[in-house]
Amino acid sequence: MAADTLFGVHGAALQIRSQRMGVLASNIANASTPGFKARDIDFGAALSSLEGGNQGAVATATKYRVPLQTSMDGNTVELNEEQTAFAENAVQYQTTLSFLNGRISQITRALKGD
Template identity: 85%
Template structure:
């Protein structure tokens, strides 16, 4: 269980945010691909699954429902995807910074500083 590790839930959160970044990047890359269906990762569901010892990122990845449908069947709304990507990137960086701080604390404790 992720909560029992040295880094608590933060290691699992970093993994989920990383996977979500890949999904969102794929959406952005396929913004003009006819018939492409945008997807997103439900962060809370994926994190809960990882904490329970399962790899639920795939199960937590759902198709996005567009606000406005495209004539070619593509469901990517570029501005929404870019916003979600930017928000996820900030959250990823915040989690990474926390983990780096935790590693520094552990390193100092081991050195006896």
């Protein structure tokens, strides 16, 4: 049985959420770097593209953010927005991980005959 059959879309979702966490963390880390341009991954677009077989799905779905107000030094990171997005993504990552852990536990029990 293939992994995508066992785990459905959740394996790909976990991969994308993990990569998005890295992008958002980079934005937060560079909040005071002059000229830094904040980016984000469009989760829905990345997931659709990945399901369609596009191996560069995340790169294609990664876009620069359009800030409400650019700072004088050209930095486009809006720290409050980034922190909120990071926290939301972390909760979604944990939810997906919990689902996968439950599925793995279920498969393990089935294989053991419990």
